[in-house]
Amino acid sequence: MFCCVRGIFLGISVLVLSVAAYAQEISKEQIKGLDEQVQEIKTDVLGIAAELNQLEEKLLYPSNTQVALFVSLVNGETFRLDSVEIRLDGKPVAHHIYTFKELEAMQNGGVQRIYTGNIQTGGHDLEVSITGKSEGGGDIRETGRFSVNKNVGPKIVEISLAAQSITFKDR
Amino acid sequence: MYRLFILLILLIFTASPVPAGMSAPKTLKDLHFGEALYYAFQGDWFDAITRLDTELAQHHGLDEPERDTLYYHINHAEFAVGDFELAYRMHQRAGRAITAVIEGNVEEPVRNEAIFRLARIYFQKDQPANALYAIERISGTVPPNILDDLAFLRAQILMANGRYAEAVRILKDLQDVKSLEGFSTYNLGIALIKDGKELEGRQYLDRVGRINSNDALTMAIKDKSNLVLGSKLLEEKNFEGAKEALDRVRLDGPFSNRALLGSGWADAFQGRFERAMVPWSILAMREVTDASVQEAMLAAPYAYNKLNVYSKAAVMYGSALENFETELDKLDESIKSIREGYFLRALVREELKQDANWVVKLRKLPQTPETYYLLELMASHDFQESLKNYLDLEQLRKKLESWEGDLDAYEDIIEQRRAYYQPLLPVIDREFRRLDSQMRLRLEQRDRIEKRLKNMLVVPRPDYLATSHERIFGGQIGLLEKELANRGTAIPGGTETRINRLKGVLHWNIYTDYDRRFTEAHEHLRDLNHEVDQLKRQYTAFVRTRQAATQSYEGYDDMISRQRFRIREARETVKELMARQGHMLETMAVNELAKRHERLAEFQIKARFAMAESYDRATRIQNQERDDQ
Numbered sequence: 189m190f191c192c193v194r195g196i197f198l199g200i201s202v203l204v205l206s207v208a209a210y211a212q213e214i215s216k217e218q219i220k221g222l223d224e225q226v227q228e229i230k231t232d233v234l235g236i237a238a239e240l241n242q243l244e245e246k247l248l249y250p251s252n253t254q255v256a257l258f259v260s261l262v263n264g265e266t267f268r269l270d271s272v273e274i275r276l277d278g279k280p281v282a283h284h285i286y287t288f289k290e291l292e293a294m295q296n297g298g299v300q301r302i303y304t305g306n307i308q309t310g311g312h313d314l315e316v317s318i319t320g321k322s323e324g325g326g327d328i329r330e331t332g333r334f335s336v337n338k339n340v341g342p343k344i345v346e347i348s349l350a351a352q353s354i355t356f357k358d359r
Numbered sequence: 360m361y362r363l364f365i366l367l368i369l370l371i372f373t374a375s376p377v378p379a380g381m382s383a384p385k386t387l388k389d390l391h392f393g394e395a396l397y398y399a400f401q402g403d404w405f406d407a408i409t410r411l412d413t414e415l416a417q418h419h420g421l422d423e424p425e426r427d428t429l430y431y432h433i434n435h436a437e438f439a440v441g442d443f444e445l446a447y448r449m450h451q452r453a454g455r456a457i458t459a460v461i462e463g464n465v466e467e468p469v470r471n472e473a474i475f476r477l478a479r480i481y482f483q484k485d486q487p488a489n490a491l492y493a494i495e496r497i498s499g500t501v502p503p504n505i506l507d508d509l510a511f512l513r514a515q516i517l518m519a520n521g522r523y524a525e526a527v528r529i530l531k532d533l534q535d536v537k538s539l540e541g542f543s544t545y546n547l548g549i550a551l552i553k554d555g556k557e558l559e560g561r562q563y564l565d566r567v568g569r570i571n572s573n574d575a576l577t578m579a580i581k582d583k584s585n586l587v588l589g590s591k592l593l594e595e596k597n598f599e600g601a602k603e604a605l606d607r608v609r610l611d612g613p614f615s616n617r618a619l620l621g622s623g624w625a626d627a628f629q630g631r632f633e634r635a636m637v638p639w640s641i642l643a644m645r646e647v648t649d650a651s652v653q654e655a656m657l658a659a660p661y662a663y664n665k666l667n668v669y670s671k672a673a674v675m676y677g678s679a680l681e682n683f684e685t686e687l688d689k690l691d692e693s694i695k696s697i698r699e700g701y702f703l704r705a706l707v708r709e710e711l712k713q714d715a716n717w718v719v720k721l722r723k724l725p726q727t728p729e730t731y732y733l734l735e736l737m738a739s740h741d742f743q744e745s746l747k748n749y750l751d752l753e754q755l756r757k758k759l760e761s762w763e764g765d766l767d768a769y770e771d772i773i774e775q776r777r778a779y780y781q782p783l784l785p786v787i788d789r790e791f792r793r794l795d796s797q798m799r800l801r802l803e804q805r806d807r808i809e810k811r812l813k814n815m816l817v818v819p820r821p822d823y824l825a826t827s828h829e830r831i832f833g834g835q836i837g838l839l840e841k842e843l844a845n846r847g848t849a850i851p852g853g854t855e856t857r858i859n860r861l862k863g864v865l866h867w868n869i870y871t872d873y874d875r876r877f878t879e880a881h882e883h884l885r886d887l888n889h890e891v892d893q894l895k896r897q898y899t900a901f902v903r904t905r906q907a908a909t910q911s912y913e914g915y916d917d918m919i920s921r922q923r924f925r926i927r928e929a930r931e932t933v934k935e936l937m938a939r940q941g942h943m944l945e946t947m948a949v950n951e952l953a954k955r956h957e958r959l960a961e962f963q964i965k966a967r968f969a970m971a972e973s974y975d976r977a978t979r980i981q982n983q984e985r986d987d988q
Binding site: 232 | 904925
């Protein structure tokens with residue numbers, strides 16, 4: 189019986205070493221070799237993605253008509269942003285409902301590209317509406333209006349959101 | 360449970376605190392960099408890398424990069440892309456990116472931070488010699504925010520290279536660093552033990568084992584320290600000391616099962632079987648797939664046997680046997696199911712990825728024996744890395760598939776544009792050429808007028824500014840004079856006087872009104888310039904729109920067919936790699952489960968014999984009691 193106990197006791201060390209145990213059957217070199225090939229294909233696919241992005245931009249959003257709207261949270265804002273709706277010249281062009289991860293990413297300083305589209309040169313009306321909850325649990329509903337002046341080059345507008353205000357910045 | 364599991368994984372393979380994550384610049388100037396960070400903060404490394412790579416490539420391609428908004432964050436962005444690649448497990452590329460920073464024309468602190476990051480990559484990829492070579496290249500000013508992390512990494516690298524005494528010296532200096540609390544002391548303890556200073560090392564492990572903290576990782580390293588110390592003491596038969604250390608391990612921590620098992624043995628080896636039953640009873644209630652729990656199922660009846668409670672022991676062995684049988688069946692089913700390919704299919708189930716707890720959820724799904732032991736398999740670093748690679752390959756597969764669809768859509772768009780523009784453009788071009796020649800003519804006229812007006816500033820020419828009436832009038836007078844002269848007779852005095860008076864009036868008007876007319880002519884030219892500017896703008900807008908019309912459907916064919924070819928090639932490679940990676944995962948899983956099976960089968964045999972022996976003893980005692988009565 190005691191040998192059974194010793195066997196069990198040895199089990200503790202077997203458990204600790206179990207990781208190394210099956211690594212012998214699939215060699216480290218095999219794992220490493222495959223991992224390197226996976227890294228290579230990732231590089232290739234990233235390259236394809238970059239070229240496709242360029243192709244997409246050239247084909248769908250040429251610079252003379254391109255407009256891109258970016259949404260960010262003002263530094264230190266902790267209100268819960270639920271949704272953003274964007275109207276360009278009165279037409280709804282984007283409506284986004286935020287997940288927790290997305291909101292956290294924005295609170296950490298990330299910037300969301302919420303809309304990329306095409307407009308003609310000249311002035312355009314931009315209207316941004318947000319909904320959310322304040323830290324105290326109160327409802328937040330804000331709307332901001334802005335005039336976008338599109339020139340020949342790509343137009344970039346930054347929309348900064350705070351619980352009390354929406355500010356726009358031409359880039 | 361999943362969070363604990365992640366902690367366990369973190370701690371099994373490294374005794375380092377989680378490196379300080381990426382952060383956004385305090386004042387963000389470049390929105391595209393912010394966009395890359397937005398994806399990175401969500402763990403979407405592929406999109407983060409793609410966006411930042413594109414932005415960096417554009418920045419480096421500029422003639423005046425200092426005028427680009429990314430210029431303000433360029434060092435940050437270069438490091439960030441390396442971090443993203445590292446997080447996406449592209450160590451080779453991350454290493455290359457960081458090496459490029461090191462070899463670039465950068466300031467000393469930036470270079471040193473880059474070397475620090477490179478050394479960390481080598482260390483993480485189990486290349487201690489390269490890591491040491493890299494970190495020894497650091498000299499001069501080091502950014503203050505990485506000083507402690509650099510020292511800690513240096514100590515870890517020295518330990519990995521067997522230079523424990525040097526590591527000890529560094530780690531001793533890091534004992535008061537709050538961000539490394541627990542980790543620096545634990546590593547110091549291990550370094551001292553490896554350096555032959557067993558007693559001193561254990562004192563440090565003991566110190567970590569007594570830390571109080573609210574930080575989950577610090578508490579986990581505390582547990583790990585107690586487990587290591589307890590296991591050492593148990594091996595040396597210092598059962599009292601072992602129990603003290605093992606009992607400090609939290610009951611809900613990632614190391615609790617192994618600690619409970621060891622704590623029981625520490626009591627059992629001292630003959631305190633009743634006390635041993637306390638941790639083992641707790642353990643016996645836990646998840647049966649855990650190896651420590653399975654051992655406890657044998658250990659608990661063993662304790663009852665020792666307490667001469669043979670009937671209870673026999674019943675518990677019986678229960679253990681039942682559990683082992685069930686688990687063996689599950690293992691058989693799991694192995695069979697894995698071999699039939701269900702394992703890989705379960706791993707890529709999309710709905711599960713929405714849940715952070717998906718590894719645990721998989722186990723609970725009905726009719727999926729292939730994933731029943733996934734949590735246990737995940738305890739292996741190699742398995743985890745292989746699984747991540749497999750899931751990454753699956754993501755690439757889906758992207759490539761969807762991109763092929765995108766290319767089809769692009770071709771449709773191009774065809775529609777071609778069908779719309781091609782019949783229209785020849786007519787438009789013809790009309791444009793007509794208007795263009797008219798415009799050029801008018802512009803030449805304007806240029807001539809401007810030139811003449813400029814000359815008139817130097818040499819006044821009032822006659823140039825005569826009105827059309829005056830010109831006609833002057834012409835008529837000239838004709839009259841000519842006619843009179845042609846008659847060959849003397850011009851009547853009255854007529855000549857009248858002609859001269861008229862000429863005089865004309866001359867008077869043209870010369871006296873010259874200044875006003877000259878000013879007016881300039882004003883008209885200014886107005887004309889305004890019109891010409893507008894005309895030129897319209898002309899440029901038309902030319903641009905005309906070019907855009909052509910560019911909207913021409914010049915894409917090569918690019919699209921090249922992309923199609925690359926995508927097809929990449930899909931083939933991904934398919935092949937997925938098959939190989941999947942096969943490797945299946946093999947790892949089957950190997951591990953087979954070992955589990957073998958071990959449980961041994962337990963089953965032992966339990967069967969032990970149960971028979973317990974029944975025998977229980978029966979003998981019963982018979983003896985009956986005889987005594």
